[in-house]
Amino acid sequence: MKKIDKEKQRNSLKAWLFLAPALIIITIFNIFPLLRTIEISFQKGSLTHPKFNGIQNYITVLTDDKFHKAVWNTSVYSFIVVPVGIIIALLIAVMLYEKVKMRGFFEVIFFIPYVTSTVAEGVIFRVLLNEDYGVINHFLGRIGIGPIDFLDNPDTALMTLIIFGIWSSIAFNIIILLSGIRNINQQYYKMADMYGATGYEKLFNITLPQLVPMITFLLTVNCINAFKIYTEVYAIFNGKPGIANSAITAVYYIYDKFYVTNRYGEGMAATVVLFVIIVIFTIIQNLVLKKITKR
Template sequence: MAGVVRRWLGRVGSYSAERQPRAWLLLLPALVCIGVFNVLPLVRVLVMAFQSGTLRHLRFAGWSNFVAVFADPSFVRALVNTGVFAVVTVPVGLVVSLMLAVAVDSGLRGSRVFEALLFVPYLTSVVAVGVVFRYLFNGDYGVVNYVLSLVGLGPFDFLNDPRLSMVTLCVFGVWLSLAFNIVILLSGLRAIDPMLYRVADLYGASAWERFSRITLPQLAPMITFLSIMDLINAFKVYTEVYVLFNGKPGVADSAVTAVFYVYDKFYVQGRYGQGMAAAVVLFMLILVFTLLQSLLVRRLSK
């Protein structure tokens, strides 16, 4: 009897879900969908990056597509604009989101109402929000110019001035990122043990010390997650440009981004190989910057 019990306990201790055929059978539908809709398109993009011609008659072209893409000034501008958008919107969006989340979590009167209002943009279509922002930034009757005129500034033609295209796009991008960031940060704030703040109060800690030594360290995992997700979304910016500038990348391509460049090459100009080559370059940049950012955040959080 004792031997049977030992053998049974040994089987239980060595149990592994990954080794069970039934587990893989249950995962098979999801794995098939991932393979068909995620892996195969990536492989197809990589193959087409080294081909030229029409979709029905593609032929091997070597590295010519990559050479043509890097020699195109429009692609260089697209990469620079995408980098500027990411560098501005990610940190600014996180800082503003953190300030608003702390304000909402502080228990001020009406904080629940503000929480609901701040979450509404996440439920709203980007296209609808873009139409509203087009009215707000209109150079003739926009609300933004009206507010600026109260302090003696403007008017500015935000949508038609090439020098202001990226400024307008960055403001729009920051506003769009607030809702999701605030929701995640609020969940992290409400998960912090209140006893930590009570002990800090007993030792006479200031508001800044409470924030820098308790709140920020506790929110480090959420901030890391949001910074990575916001960076990836910033590199993939397209819809914001399309709706804000009425289907164009700004005046004289002043707000062209990497994804917009890929769309234009593939669907408008019909240069499929160059479009996919640009997509591969963008994928590699996102991968490299995401890994670097993850390593940097982890080192700073230690």
């Protein structure tokens, strides 16, 4: 028994030695910045000459209507973009796997947006959605709709951001879901064909249950990314959060506080609040998904 215990201790020490470089990097670039953020959130003044400000920064942020709007826009964006993006990606992934010839070519086409700069995508969308010469409004005009001011109308700014978010998230979702579909045991489908199962029955009784781990992963990752949306707003609305802050998001609010108005403490307080919201939402989501998968 003593030899076994010593061997376990040696293996444990070796494991910690192998993990040490990664743990050091995580501590320097993740944990320390988080602790520093919390520290600054209780301060006022400049970064070089800070003064303790108690919880006043949090009170200011939590009572700011602009922050309320930013959180609301971010929540609406997340609750629409994430499920819609996954559903569309699932349909495309199933079609690519089962019905489309030259599958590899189309996989590359659908994956291009994921490896393209978000800023470049935003510039393209600005051209496509322009009220005067945009291609989208040109086709809408052909069917008697529009022109629609996608970019400079407070009523449509958030919708424009949501459309862009769905489009930009589909590529990553398709690749993940395709990899999951390829790993499903084909014997399930052969048995289903023997009993005369339809395509819809195979989709809902075989494909979807087998993809639950992939869908759970995508829900978690996409929700976190959706709550951190910033670059999309900056790219589409040319460095502004839409007309009258109509498309402002939580991260853009933090950027504005920290880099534009130089209210560092308030910016970091908003960061901590957003971090707490993401953690709570992620925990609730994981608990709900665990209950669903156990059924």
